[in-house]
Amino acid sequence: MKRIFIGVYLLLHIAASALFAQIAPPRAFREIFPGLSSAVLESAFSNDGYFKSYGRAAFSEIIGSSKSTIDSHIVNDVLNREPGILVESILVIPSETGKYSLLNVYNALGKTRGLKGRTYHSFTRKEDVPLFDDVTRIESQRRNVSVDDPPPALSVPSSEAVYMRLKDVNFGNSFYRGDMALEQRGLRYSLSNFRSITYMLVPVIKEEKFIAQLYFEPISEGILIYALAGADVSNFVSSRIDMASAIGKRLAVIIDWIVDGVTGGQ
Numbered sequence: 001m002k003r004i005f006i007g008v009y010l011l012l013h014i015a016a017s018a019l020f021a022q023i024a025p026p027r028a029f030r031e032i033f034p035g036l037s038s039a040v041l042e043s044a045f046s047n048d049g050y051f052k053s054y055g056r057a058a059f060s061e062i063i064g065s066s067k068s069t070i071d072s073h074i075v076n077d078v079l080n081r082e083p084g085i086l087v088e089s090i091l092v093i094p095s096e097t098g099k100y101s102l103l104n105v106y107n108a109l110g111k112t113r114g115l116k117g118r119t120y121h122s123f124t125r126k127e128d129v130p131l132f133d134d135v136t137r138i139e140s141q142r143r144n145v146s147v148d149d150p151p152p153a154l155s156v157p158s159s160e161a162v163y164m165r166l167k168d169v170n171f172g173n174s175f176y177r178g179d180m181a182l183e184q185r186g187l188r189y190s191l192s193n194f195r196s197i198t199y200m201l202v203p204v205i206k207e208e209k210f211i212a213q214l215y216f217e218p219i220s221e222g223i224l225i226y227a228l229a230g231a232d233v234s235n236f237v238s239s240r241i242d243m244a245s246a247i248g249k250r251l252a253v254i255i256d257w258i259v260d261g262v263t264g265g266q
Helices: 001-023 040-044 072-079 102-108 243-263
Strands: 050-054 085-094 119-122 128-129 132-138 159-168 172-183 186-193 197-199 203-204 210-219 220-232
Touching: 001 197, 040 050, 040 085, 050 243, 072 210, 072 220, 085 243, 102 172, 102 186, 102 243, 119 243, 210 243, 220 243
Parallel strands: none
Antiparallel strands: 050 085, 085 220, 119 128, 132 159, 159 172, 172 186, 186 210, 197 203, 210 220
């Protein structure tokens, strides 16, 4: 009986959150992040966005924690895994109020194959290099069978799970689960690896030891994208690979893919 009550409560909570997100007037950026420095504010509204990497960090050090009105468990879900490396990002897709919605975000996240061929700048090669040679949605965590991306949706579901296989230029085939859910006034997208990520057959990040939380909210200035990614990496690996840079580049490419999906590449 108790389990049934909890299940009903969660369903009602999700439904109430979805309704609130639809009828509540959009917040301003400074309502969500009060007291930010002008440098961080300027970066958040730039084309590249604000990025910062940390080693092990306390909750209070993260901008999206007590310094913001974003739901605290978005940050805590990353910190609870005790990552040794963290990358935080804040970006606003500028637009007039109402031009872009959570439906635009949801449909952008559905275009999985749009990640294929997106580039990052390699300082080693001194050129732009495709980060993912191939990207496909797969059937499930147990069935590595490619499935088509869905057609554009007409509404945002309260929750959904997707599975992806990404052929990474450095780490080969990597497998991720993406969990989407309506959250507070926005949409949360949680990405984690359900298989170990390897480099030349050496495990770099073990199963479930990478997580990225992305939160999207329509605000009065456009669409807010807040992201926090964390990974638990051994000292042996981190002494040989700049994992903060590696995670930051991948997070930047993912955010760029979403921005293009929302705006139509404008």
